[in-house]
Amino acid sequence: MTDVPRKIPRLGWAVAFIAATILVGITWVQLKGTKPSGAEKMPVIAAVPDFSFKNQTGGTVSLQDLKGQVWVADFVFTRCGGPCPLMSNRMAELQAAVEKAGGGVRLISVTVDPDFDTPEVLAKYGAQFGANPDVWWLLTGEKTKVDDFVVKGMLQPLARDGEGVPSHSQRFVVVDGEGRLRSYYDLNEEELIPKLLMDIGALMRESEQKPKPVENEKPHS
Numbered sequence: 001m002t003d004v005p006r007k008i009p010r011l012g013w014a015v016a017f018i019a020a021t022i023l024v025g026i027t028w029v030q031l032k033g034t035k036p037s038g039a040e041k042m043p044v045i046a047a048v049p050d051f052s053f054k055n056q057t058g059g060t061v062s063l064q065d066l067k068g069q070v071w072v073a074d075f076v077f078t079r080c081g082g083p084c085p086l087m088s089n090r091m092a093e094l095q096a097a098v099e100k101a102g103g104g105v106r107l108i109s110v111t112v113d114p115d116f117d118t119p120e121v122l123a124k125y126g127a128q129f130g131a132n133p134d135v136w137w138l139l140t141g142e143k144t145k146v147d148d149f150v151v152k153g154m155l156q157p158l159a160r161d162g163e164g165v166p167s168h169s170q171r172f173v174v175v176d177g178e179g180r181l182r183s184y185y186d187l188n189e190e191e192l193i194p195k196l197l198m199d200i201g202a203l204m205r206e207s208e209q210k211p212k213p214v215e216n217e218k219p220h221s
Contacts, residue, residue, distance in 0.1 A: 042202055045181035049153045053110070053141035056123040057133050068177045070203045071106040072196060075150055075158070075168045077113035078125040083170050083187055090172070092129045093193050095136050098200075105200055107136040112150060112158055112166040114140045155181065172196060176203045 050063045074091060076084040091107055098105040109126075111117035117125075122138040131138060140146070150158045156169035170187040174196065183199050185192055 041206065042182045042199065045183075046155060048175055048179045048181060049149070051141070051145065051149050051153065053139040053146070053149075054119050055133065055137040055139055056119050056126050056131070058119045061137055061139060063179050066106055066108075066175070066177075066179065068207075069104065069106045070177055070200050070207075071108055071175045072200070073108040073110060073154065073173045073175065074171070075110050075112050075154075075156060077111050077166055077168075078117050078121055079113060080166075087170065087172075087187055088125075088129045088131075090187065090192060091136060092131070094196060095130070095132060097193065097197060099132070099135060103135065104204070105135070109136070109138045110146065110150065110154075111138065111140045112146065112168045114143050114146045174199045174203070177207050 048063060052060060052062045055061050072091075072094060074087050076087055078084075088109065091109060095107055098107070109131075111122060117140050119140060122140060126133075126136065126138045141149075147158060150156050150169070154169075154173055156171060156173070157167075158169065159167045161167065171184045172187070172192070173181060174183045174185075176182050182203060185195055189195060
């Protein structure tokens with residue numbers, strides 16, 4: 001097993017991060033102001049089943065807590081010596097963009113090593129990437145329930161080797177305010193953050209376009 005990866009405070013990354021944050025922030029604000037067209041509607045892939053996990057503060061999180069919010073999920077574990085630190089860096093970029101835009105979006109990282117990754121462990125890991133619990137939840141739970149959620153609920157691959165080390169999806173999954181999978185992107189996708197922001201913006205506009213329920217009119221006297 002490898003140790004928890006350390007934050008990478010290199011000057012080059014800092015410069016790149018600031019530049020990326022400015023770019024995606026501008027993109028997000030522009031997207032929020034655009035008008036939708038019928039061609040922009042994204043397909044519905046599947047409905048996310050209900051779940052109950054703990055976040056990094058020890059609070060219980062269920063699907064109901066995400067109702068009405070667009071959210072983006074990924075799958076990591078704190079002892080990961082592979083892509084997880086990079087995935088969490090990308091989540092940090094996305095967090096900076098949505099915070100700059102005023103919020104309204106939730107980010108979710110689900111551990112695929114829940115026996116080790118307690119809320120306390122996730123809190124320390126999240127702190128390395130500046131995870132704000134008001135925006136970005138790192139979730140853990142019973143192993144069988146986490147596995148079912150990842151594979152059957154989020155439709156992502158998950159396997160473990162003979163020593164129990166996870167091999168997991170490197171995708172970012174976009175979910176709408178009704179709890180439906182709408183799109184996903186691989187970690188190595190070109191222009192990953194702008195694409196995620198475009199989908200977030202499209203789903204927020206879609207929600208705003210939904211007709212409001214009309215109250216029953218009172219009968220005329």
